[in-house]
Amino acid sequence: MAKEICVIGTGYVGLIAAVGLSDFGNYVTGVDIDPKKIDSLNKGILPIYEPGVEPYLKRNLQSGRLKFTVDIDKALSESQVIFLAVGTPPKKDGSADLAQVESVINSIVKNLNGYKVIVTKSTVPVGTNRWIYEKLKEKAPTGTFDVVSNPEFLREGKAIQDFFHPDRLVVGHETGKAREVMEDVYRSLFINQTPMLFCNWETAELIKYASNAFLAVKISFINEMANLADAVGGDVKQIAKAMGMDGRISSKFLHPGPGYGGSCFPKDTQAIVATGKKYQIDMSVIRQAIDANEKQKHLIVKKLQEQFGTLEGKKITLLGLAFKAETDDIRESSAIAVVEDLLESGAQISCTDPQAIDNFQAMFPQCSYNRDSFEALTDADICIILTDWNEYRNIDLQEMGRVMNEKVIFDVRNILKPSSARAMGFTYLGHGVQS
Ligand code: UDX
Numbered sequence: 001m002a003k004e005i006c007v008i009g010t011g012y013v014g015l016i017a018a019v020g021l022s023d024f025g026n027y028v029t030g031v032d033i034d035p036k037k038i039d040s041l042n043k044g045i046l047p048i049y050e051p052g053v054e055p056y057l058k059r060n061l062q063s064g065r066l067k068f069t070v071d072i073d074k075a076l077s078e079s080q081v082i083f084l085a086v087g088t089p090p091k092k093d094g095s096a097d098l099a100q101v102e103s104v105i106n107s108i109v110k111n112l113n114g115y116k117v118i119v120t121k122s123t124v125p126v127g128t129n130r131w132i133y134e135k136l137k138e139k140a141p142t143g144t145f146d147v148v149s150n151p152e153f154l155r156e157g158k159a160i161q162d163f164f165h166p167d168r169l170v171v172g173h174e175t176g177k178a179r180e181v182m183e184d185v186y187r188s189l190f191i192n193q194t195p196m197l198f199c200n201w202e203t204a205e206l207i208k209y210a211s212n213a214f215l216a217v218k219i220s221f222i223n224e225m226a227n228l229a230d231a232v233g234g235d236v237k238q239i240a241k242a243m244g245m246d247g248r249i250s251s252k253f254l255h256p257g258p259g260y261g262g263s264c265f266p267k268d269t270q271a272i273v274a275t276g277k278k279y280q281i282d283m284s285v286i287r288q289a290i291d292a293n294e295k296q297k298h299l300i301v302k303k304l305q306e307q308f309g310t311l312e313g314k315k316i317t318l319l320g321l322a323f324k325a326e327t328d329d330i331r332e333s334s335a336i337a338v339v340e341d342l343l344e345s346g347a348q349i350s351c352t353d354p355q356a357i358d359n360f361q362a363m364f365p366q367c368s369y370n371r372d373s374f375e376a377l378t379d380a381d382i383c384i385i386l387t388d389w390n391e392y393r394n395i396d397l398q399e400m401g402r403v404m405n406e407k408v409i410f411d412v413r414n415i416l417k418p419s420s421a422r423a424m425g426f427t428y429l430g431h432g433v434q435s
Helices: 011-025 035-042 053-063 072-077 099-110 128-139 157-163 177-186 201-232 236-244 266-277 286-308 334-345 357-363 371-377 397-403 418-423
Strands: 006-010 029-031 064-068 081-084 116-120 145-149 169-172 198-200 315-319 350-354 382-385 408-411 426-427
Touching: 006 011, 006 072, 011 053, 011 064, 011 081, 011 157, 029 072, 035 064, 035 286, 053 064, 053 408, 053 418, 064 072, 064 081, 072 099, 081 099, 099 128, 128 145, 128 201, 145 177, 145 201, 169 201, 169 371, 177 198, 177 357, 198 201, 201 236, 201 266, 201 286, 266 286, 286 334, 286 382, 286 408, 286 426, 315 334, 315 408, 334 350, 350 357, 408 418, 418 426
Parallel strands: 006 029, 006 081, 029 064, 081 116, 116 145, 169 198, 315 350, 315 382, 382 408, 408 426
Antiparallel strands: 145 169
């Protein structure tokens, strides 16, 4: 049966959950404290760049199954299922700040007018769902409710695909009643045989961290292999391809790059190491992956200096600022470390990106920016490809060579064909590739 749901927080995770859950036939109210955002969402305008979401937003607004509001009390009192998707930013000591979660708990206590299921979607430290349950029990001892941990695995840029076709759903719960409610909420996926894994709260919380940390380790591993391939004359693309043919390894997440970034991997790897520390478990594999990733970002400018000597006064163009393609998100993007290193080297920096210029410019106003790649590349001595946008995969090398001062490309993502670039007179540096 369709449920009355409210999703608290319309950031990345909350917005996609609200849109997706309403598309499943549920009645959903998205809640946020930002009235401008709510206004824009009610008009069908997305506050972020995420391909494919807008038609779903508009369609469900029109059907009347989706609405957005700042009135949290009304939304809570009218809902049977409450999704928590508020921010849990890291505090100075690395631990998660649960102030926003606590504030929502206080609002729930005031509106506990019947049995409700409180579902945690935000990535929260291990122990948080138990903590939410105990807080609610303490503040509303006669209230009837269940707490569920339902971590989100969606990727930026592919959110719609991931929401409607997840590899699995993870549901951490303590009662059979809560399990039944979650089966109803996700009925469209449940009847389509999407694997639903039911477990306890702590297991669900750890699954999310374990998955992200494992992928981060995989990326750090292949980056290290690319560095070694460079040194010995091997080709990491072929190495990754052969490794990926082994079903135990899989070919996914074996693409070398400038180091992982984004809002999840850096934060989640730090958090799981901190949890290990709290329980005196040394998470040394993940610690090393974090360390390797940090070093990887700084190898980019170092490699250029080793190859070309001083970069002082050279014009260097960055193709790509977002932490990956199909997003305008620059959080923990390796482009930040590259620009910091380049500023220190005395280079002149020119930047371009299809979506992320505004976000990056606010952080580094001293660089020059151009939405047009060739204008950004005009008179450049070196081009660094940092983000794997499709438009860079097919960039017109002839035009690029014509506008650049020196024909040098450092393709950190290995998205061009080295032999083609070299045949056109470019000095081509890849990341562990030969031809
Ligand atoms: C990630 C997880 O994939 C997702 O399940 C979780 O919910 C949130 O965190 P996201 O941050 O959107 O999603 O990006 P993802 O596509 O996983 O990439 C993360 C980083 O790894 C990016 O910087 C990307 O460029 C890098 N990456 C990824 C590589 O360098 N090589 C690869 O092979 C894959």
